[in-house]
Amino acid sequence: xxxxxxxxxLAASATFVASPLFVTNFAGYDPALFPVPQIDPPVQPAxxxxxxxxxxxxxxxxxxxxxxxxxAMDPAWDRPRWPLFGALALGTxxxxxxxxxxxxxxxxxxxxxxxxxxxxxxxxxxxSWLLGAPLGLFAGWLTAASFASLGxxxxxxxxxxxxxxxxxxxxxxxxxxxxxxxxxxxxxPTYALALAxxxxxxxxxxxxxxxxxxxxxxxxxxATLAAMLRSYYLRATPANPAQ
Numbered sequence: 001x002x003x004x005x006x007x008x009x010l011a012a013s014a015t016f017v018a019s020p021l022f023v024t025n026f027a028g029y030d031p032a033l034f035p036v037p038q039i040d041p042p043v044q045p046a047x048x049x050x051x052x053x054x055x056x057x058x059x060x061x062x063x064x065x066x067x068x069x070x071x072a073m074d075p076a077w078d079r080p081r082w083p084l085f086g087a088l089a090l091g092t093x094x095x096x097x098x099x100x101x102x103x104x105x106x107x108x109x110x111x112x113x114x115x116x117x118x119x120x121x122x123x124x125x126x127x128s129w130l131l132g133a134p135l136g137l138f139a140g141w142l143t144a145a146s147f148a149s150l151g152x153x154x155x156x157x158x159x160x161x162x163x164x165x166x167x168x169x170x171x172x173x174x175x176x177x178x179x180x181x182x183x184x185x186x187x188x189p190t191y192a193l194a195l196a197x198x199x200x201x202x203x204x205x206x207x208x209x210x211x212x213x214x215x216x217x218x219x220x221x222x223a224t225l226a227a228m229l230r231s232y233y234l235r236a237t238p239a240n241p242a243q
Contacts, residue, residue, distance in 0.1 A: 005081040006072040010064040012088035017057040023095035029102045034156030042210040043151035043167035049201030052141055052194065059134035066130050076124035077131060083118035084135065102153040109149050113142040120187040132188035139187060140194025147174040167213045175220045182227040192228030196221040
């Protein structure tokens with residue numbers, strides 16, 4: 001069963017990585033899909049930040065291949081496989097869903113986030129650069145991306161608030177989830193690096209146009225890095241023996 005799960009993770013990784021080949025025209029949600037068109041919303045990171053997907057894709061494939069060939073029967077590697085498989089399988093259909101319905105794409109990416117966080121939390125400490133690191137990077141980016149999707153979609157449908165207010169709300173949401181994960185689940189530091197990367201990209205893009213959002217995102221990036229250091233310290237420090 002363990003080998004079958006390792007094979008399923010590799011297959012899902014391959015389909016996930018290949019999905020952009022079949023949806024080549026996606027460059028963010030189509031403004032025409034919203035009653036209130038979303039053109040360069042402040043909650044969305046700068047375009048260059050999405051280059052992180054190249055690293056995520058490559059690292060997930062390397063991890064899946066290594067997991068099948070060298071760690072198929074390792075119980076520690078087996079623990080994150082089901083949630084990781086679920087996140088990757090759903091991710092295979094995310095781009096296509098996003099071209100049709102921002103609402104369903106937002107639901108889908110939050111389910112992916114939950115599964116990816118579950119996988120990252122189950123990653124063992126050994127072989128961390130081959131399993132924990134790619135899972136952390138994947139979950140960290142999804143933390144930012146899921147709340148960005150929520151902010152864009154909610155503002156696009158005119159729910160309660162405008163773009164700027166939704167940007168503040170969703171950056172706050174990403175920080176709450178991210179900081180909670182770092183201090184309780186203690187994923188690999190790549191989780192914090194991916195989330196901080198996204199927040200920094202929001203700050204840089206919004207500087208001069210939505211400076212208040214930019215400052216908040218920049219502070220969030222710094223808080224995320226501080227929490228990463230705290231999490232790393234807790235991971236590296238053995239628990240005190242019972243007195």
